Amino acid sequence: MIPLYFYILLGSISIPLFFTIFIKDFIKDWKQFFLSTITIAIIFLVWDFYFTKIGVWSFNYNYCLGIKIFEMPVEEWLFFLIIPFCSLFIHFCAITVNPKFRFKKKTTISLTAFFIILSIILVLLNPSKKYTAVNFSVLTIVLLLGFLFFKPILQQFYATFIIILVPFFIVNGILTGSFLETPIVNYNNFENLGIRVFTVPIEDIGYCFSMLFGNLMIYETLQKKK
Numbered sequence: 001m002i003p004l005y006f007y008i009l010l011g012s013i014s015i016p017l018f019f020t021i022f023i024k025d026f027i028k029d030w031k032q033f034f035l036s037t038i039t040i041a042i043i044f045l046v047w048d049f050y051f052t053k054i055g056v057w058s059f060n061y062n063y064c065l066g067i068k069i070f071e072m073p074v075e076e077w078l079f080f081l082i083i084p085f086c087s088l089f090i091h092f093c094a095i096t097v098n099p100k101f102r103f104k105k106k107t108t109i110s111l112t113a114f115f116i117i118l119s120i121i122l123v124l125l126n127p128s129k130k131y132t133a134v135n136f137s138v139l140t141i142v143l144l145l146g147f148l149f150f151k152p153i154l155q156q157f158y159a160t161f162i163i164i165l166v167p168f169f170i171v172n173g174i175l176t177g178s179f180l181e182t183p184i185v186n187y188n189n190f191e192n193l194g195i196r197v198f199t200v201p202i203e204d205i206g207y208c209f210s211m212l213f214g215n216l217m218i219y220e221t222l223q224k225k226k
Contacts (some may be wrong), residue, residue, distance in 0.1 A: 001062035003076040005184050008174055012167070013082045016089035026092035029223060033088075036218035041080035044211055047077060047134070056191045057133050063184045084215050086167070087208075091160040091216070101154040111158060112147045116140055120194075120204070131192040131203050139206040142214055150217050157213050168208055177221045 038215050051057055052071050059124070063066040064073040094101050103111070121135040126132040176199040177183030195202040214218055 003065045003075075004063040004180075005059075005073065005175070006065050006078075008171060009078050009082045010074060010086055013085050013155050018087050020089065026089060026096050029226070031220055031223040032226065035084075035213050035222060036082050037081060040084065040211055040215045040216050041098075043214075045072075045077065048072060048080075051131065054130070056188055058186045058188075059146055060182055060184050060186065062182075063180075079151065080211075083171070083211060085148050087164045087212050088215060090167075091212075094160045094163060095156050099100045101159050102152075105151070105155065108151065108155045108158060109147070112143050112154065114206065116143050119143070124192065129191050129203070131187070134208050135203045135210075138210045142210045145217060146213060150220060153216055154213070155222055159218060161209060161212070164208075165205070166206075166213070169198065169200060169209075171203055172208075173198050175205075 024116070049070050049072060052059070059073050059076065061068075061152060064075055067074040090179055119140040122136045123133050146157075174180065175184045176187070176196075178199045183199070192201050194205050197205070
């Protein structure tokens with residue numbers, strides 16, 4: 001089979017990388033960005049490895065290069081380096097072109113309160129569904145940290161996340177089976193809510209938000225220390 005997972009990652013990074021090298025670099029401090037990305041990648045890879053081991057999700061190696069590291073295809077490791085860069089490229093691009101591109105403070109407070117309450121309810125109602133419980137627990141922590149310490153960044157990210165969701169659904173849609181006979185990433189529906197947007201589990205949206213905004217919080221913290 002064709003290593004489609006690898007090609008998806010290659011296609012994802014090609015445009016932002018070309019733009020960064022040859023047109024304009026929107027990421028001003030690569031050292032801090034690299035450190036924040038690696039930090040988040042380590043956290044999420046540990047989570048990923050554990051969930052792979054206990055069968056919360058699995059991978060179809062017919063669509064991979066066949067190189068396995070700690071029970072996961074090498075593409076999954078690359079995912080946590082490439083996708084944050086591609087997604088946050090959109091974020092930095094948007095706020096550089098339009099520094100006022102953000103949600104209003106009151107809207108941000110209301111949305112954050114709503115998503116925190118919703119996440120807590122979902123965790124309490126679904127303690128046995130591992131992906132649901134862990135995912136929304138992490139999202140609650142990320143949102144609380146953002147609300148308490150990074151509110152201006154949260155205002156910006158809510159706005160840019162709406163744009164990020166477009167390529168997110170394209171990439172994750174293919175990974176979860178859109179346009180394919182079998183998905184590249186298989187989810188155990190006993191461990192999630194079973195609600196899908198197209199073919200993407202609803203939990204993946206929170207997962208994506210936590211990964212990307214977690215990266216931003218670390219990046220901004222490192223920037224302030226610098």
